[in-house]
């Protein structure tokens with residue numbers, strides 16, 4: 530398959546390019562230097578002139594605080610650009626896979642959110658991503674939105690990798706203990722995407738592991754336990770719970786409960802989706818061997 534991946538220098542995009550190439554696909558990676566998604570005529574030209582069987586868009590203005598500072602640019606990149614991608618993919622009858630976020634939810638209630646649950650974003654990032662979803666859904670394109678959360682296990686380090694590095698250096702870890710979601714291992718996400726490119730479902734899919742919602746503090750505690758179990762650490766560590774309200778550096782308001790239910794994705798995959806803790810053990814275990 531010929532596949533375009535925009536945002537190819539990002540955490541998700543970079544890993545997808547590597548994985549899909551490894552799986553034998555011909556991938557055209559497009560980073561911001563190749564194609565600025567805020568420049569819509571250039572995007573349209575690329576969409577119409579390149580040869581591809583599927584277009585994957587993990588590119589985004591992904592920092593909620595940056596989106597708060599520049600809502601207009603955030604709307605162009607996160608909503609208008611994917612709308613244009615969906616429009617041209619429909620005209621070409623080409624499959625379009627777009628990435629979105631658990632931040633489309635307001636996160637007021639405990640528990641897990643299903644695909645049909647009401648979106649109620651609290652900040653410009655979530656609002657722009659929701660606008661991108663709605664544009665795709667109303668475009669008539671053969672297209673799916675993959676909502677993801679707390680992705681780790683890619684080349685671009687995330688909270689899990691930062692946590693591992695601090696623990697390895699004997700440094701204390703401070704982590705928010707009153708905000709819940711479910712962390713997603715990039716190797717699993719890559720395999721799901723590879724499968725979805727074959728089956729090409731439409732609509733919204735929650736692409737996350739199974740298991741109970743966890744806080745960043747809970748993840749840090751799990752990382753410590755798993756590192757010890759794998760002989761990557763000895764001794765105790767100081768893992769300090771903090772409160773979201775005390776995170777003074779956040780500009781954008783964050784939703785509290787955004788863990789997602791994965792039943793729809795699960796019904797489309799040939800194998801059951803593992804619990805987040807099992808996936809974390811696999812990723813950290815691979816680190817030990819590597």
Ligand SMILES: NC(=O)c1ccc[n+]([C@@H]2O[C@H](COP(=O)([O-])OP(=O)(O)OC[C@H]3O[C@@H](n4cnc5c(N)ncnc54)[C@H](OP(=O)(O)O)[C@@H]3O)[C@@H](O)[C@H]2O)c1
Pocket residue numbers: 535536537538539540541542560561562564565566567586587588589590591592606628629630631658677678679680681685
């Ligand atoms: N990672 C997570 O935990 C997480 C959680 C929830 C949702 N998501 C969603 O998953 C998707 C992938 O996220 P990610 O973690 O891979 O984000 P990321 O690491 O920030 O990557 C996003 C990529 O988009 C590119 N980009 C931004 N503005 C652009 C523009 N104007 N033109 C072209 N490219 C542009 C960035 O380019 P530069 O490298 O040049 O900045 C970056 O490489 C996004 O839709 C995000 O909203 C991710």
